[in-house]
Amino acid sequence: MGFKEEILKRRTFGIVSHPDAGKTTLTEKLLLFGGAIHIAGAVKSNKIKKTATSDFMEIERQRGISVATSVMGFEYKDVKINILDTPGHQDFAEDTFRVLTACDSVIIVIDSAKGVESQTRKLMQVCRMRKTPVIVFINKLDRPGQDPFDLLDEIEKELQIQVTPLSWPIGNGDVFKGIYNIHKENLCLYSASVQTIQDGIEINDIDSDELDSHIGERSASKLREDLELVREVYPAADREAYLQGQLAPVFFGSALNNFGIREMLDCFIEIAPTPLPRETEERIVSPEEEKFTGFVFKIHANMDPNHRDRIAFVKVCSGTFKRNTNYLHVGLGKNLKFSTPTAFMASKKSIIDEAYPGDIVGLHDTGNFKIGDTLTEGEKLHFKGIPSFSPELFKYIENADPMKSKQLAKGIDQLMDEGVAQLFVNQFNNRKIIGTVGALQFEVIEYRLLHEYSAACRWEPINLYKACWIEALDDKELEDFKLHKAQYLAKDKWGRDVFLAESQYMLQMAQSNYKKLIFHFTSEF
Numbered sequence: 001m002g003f004k005e006e007i008l009k010r011r012t013f014g015i016v017s018h019p020d021a022g023k024t025t026l027t028e029k030l031l032l033f034g035g036a037i038h039i040a041g042a043v044k045s046n047k048i049k050k051t052a053t054s055d056f057m058e059i060e061r062q063r064g065i066s067v068a069t070s071v072m073g074f075e076y077k078d079v080k081i082n083i084l085d086t087p088g089h090q091d092f093a094e095d096t097f098r099v100l101t102a103c104d105s106v107i108i109v110i111d112s113a114k115g116v117e118s119q120t121r122k123l124m125q126v127c128r129m130r131k132t133p134v135i136v137f138i139n140k141l142d143r144p145g146q147d148p149f150d151l152l153d154e155i156e157k158e159l160q161i162q163v164t165p166l167s168w169p170i171g172n173g174d175v176f177k178g179i180y181n182i183h184k185e186n187l188c189l190y191s192a193s194v195q196t197i198q199d200g201i202e203i204n205d206i207d208s209d210e211l212d213s214h215i216g217e218r219s220a221s222k223l224r225e226d227l228e229l230v231r232e233v234y235p236a237a238d239r240e241a242y243l244q245g246q247l248a249p250v251f252f253g254s255a256l257n258n259f260g261i262r263e264m265l266d267c268f269i270e271i272a273p274t275p276l277p278r279e280t281e282e283r284i285v286s287p288e289e290e291k292f293t294g295f296v297f298k299i300h301a302n303m304d305p306n307h308r309d310r311i312a313f314v315k316v317c318s319g320t321f322k323r324n325t326n327y328l329h330v331g332l333g334k335n336l337k338f339s340t341p342t343a344f345m346a347s348k349k350s351i352i353d354e355a356y357p358g359d360i361v362g363l364h365d366t367g368n369f370k371i372g373d374t375l376t377e378g379e380k381l382h383f384k385g386i387p388s389f390s391p392e393l394f395k396y397i398e399n400a401d402p403m404k405s406k407q408l409a410k411g412i413d414q415l416m417d418e419g420v421a422q423l424f425v426n427q428f429n430n431r432k433i434i435g436t437v438g439a440l441q442f443e444v445i446e447y448r449l450l451h452e453y454s455a456a457c458r459w460e461p462i463n464l465y466k467a468c469w470i471e472a473l474d475d476k477e478l479e480d481f482k483l484h485k486a487q488y489l490a491k492d493k494w495g496r497d498v499f500l501a502e503s504q505y506m507l508q509m510a511q512s513n514y515k516k517l518i519f520h521f522t523s524e525f
């Protein structure tokens with residue numbers, strides 16, 4: 001197979017959801033279609049349950065598992081599909097945002113009873129920023145849920161995207177009868193007891209009695225009414241609009257019962273984008289370019305505390321990645337070669353000789369990589385689009401063991417490279433502030449510093465509302481701001497100016513007093 005065909009064959013996407021909506025279950029069922037796994041239950045959830053907050057062994061164990069489940073590849077109808085799994089727990093949402101930067105499209109799972117939840121909203125915000133094509137899977141139709149029209153309304157309103165249903169549910173909960181596949185114009189009947197996947201029944205004319213004979217008169221007339229309304233209210237499927245991130249096809253089903261998934265998967269391989277061009281600070285890189293480029297979007301620490309090595313996940317953006325070949329690590333300005341690059345097929349890892357655009361390669365790393373690093377065949381490129389978000393929680397980190405200050409500094413450095421949390425250094429007093437999305441991260445950092453770096457840390461409270469990246473439209477105003485707010489200024493890991501706002505009021509005051517400064521909640525603007 002030629003290089004071009006290899007690219008056209010690939011679809012790399014992420015599955016995201018609010019915890020418990022059914023992401024892991026859906027992933028597992030998708031893998032079953034690919035024949036990548038043969039039994040249900042083979043994919044472990046990498047969820048960290050709330051009850052495990054202080055159970056560090058559990059966290060460690062989970063971290064180990066999610067190395068294998070972070071990336072899963074499988075083939076379906078001659079298409080090579082790479083699924084990127086994302087942590088469900090919101091304390092690790094930052095990790096999810098970064099994984100999204102390596103996806104060419106996204107499937108969002110929504111619980112039909114709960115509708116759009118907080119995490120979904122946040123994740124969609126990232127997709128919108130990046131104009132990522134999105135497919136929505138409304139799950140758990142076997143349980144009582146909301147009216148489908150209400151759900152679609154909520155999705156449009158809350159996620160700010162137009163939708164077009166491509167399948168339609170017939171009832172839900174105890175009276176769930178199946179779905180009508182609008183895309184293919186056929187009927188799939190649901191049976192809680194029969195889990196094998198049935199072929200859809202072709203219904204050429206939904207006004208025919210045939211429909212009644214399958215689902216009963218009442219459901220048939222309700223379905224006809226619903227479909228008429230669907231046609232009137234929602235735009236027709238439009239691949240271009242989907243690819244632009246403006247229109248989300250919606251499917252209904254039950255992941256647990258493997259129902260409604262094939263319909264989505266068949267549509268997915270038809271419409272989902274092949275590997276997309278990527279923006280770098282210097283130029284746009286097209287996947288068809290001959291020379292290899294890629295970037296690190298995730299770093300995973302290994303389980304074994306005696307070996308400090310980690311796995312850096314690299315998304316291949318262009319050209320062919322080859323084993324044992326020298327590549328330029330642009331950040332370090334140094335050539336590196338990799339003798340054991342790994343690919344992830346379902347839950348097993350294997351060493352590969354080559355990888356193509358769209359693929360994810362795992363590289364053993366002894367501390368060379370940080371998130372966002374670029375590898376090329378010599379060109380100095382910097383891939384854009386790895387955002388940091390203003391954390392929700394902040395604490396000063398202090399050294400609790402003066403004999404180990406070097407270890408602590410190194411540990412903090414490496415954990416930040418991994419993207420476990422964000423470090424801000426206050427420019428006024430030089431104190432280090434760690435910002436996280438959730439409380440669990442502080443515990444993880446403390447635990448890992450101790451066990452992986454033999455360093456002890458202590459947390460001290462700091463009263464902060466937000467850390468905002470400053471964009472100055474006027475240098476004078478920035479200077480003036482820095483002079484007056486010296487105590488509240490910090491640098492992030494990249495040396496960018498950050499304003500530490502103690503309260504919403506303080507931020508609003510800054511915004512109204514300094515009109516030519518823009519305060520951003522994400523580092524990418």
Ligand SMILES: Nc1nc2c(ncn2[C@@H]2O[C@H](COP(=O)(O)OP(=O)(O)OP(=O)(O)O)[C@@H](O)[C@H]2O)c(=O)[nH]1
Pocket residue numbers: 017018019020021022023024025026045046047048087088089139140141142143253254255256257
């Ligand atoms: N009734 C029903 N339950 C489902 C369905 N899909 C998933 N579940 C259940 O919902 C719960 C959560 O499913 P998971 O797949 O673990 O959810 P998740 O989104 O991966 O959760 P996180 O890993 O926390 O993000 C599990 O108990 C599943 O068995 C479904 O279609 N119907």
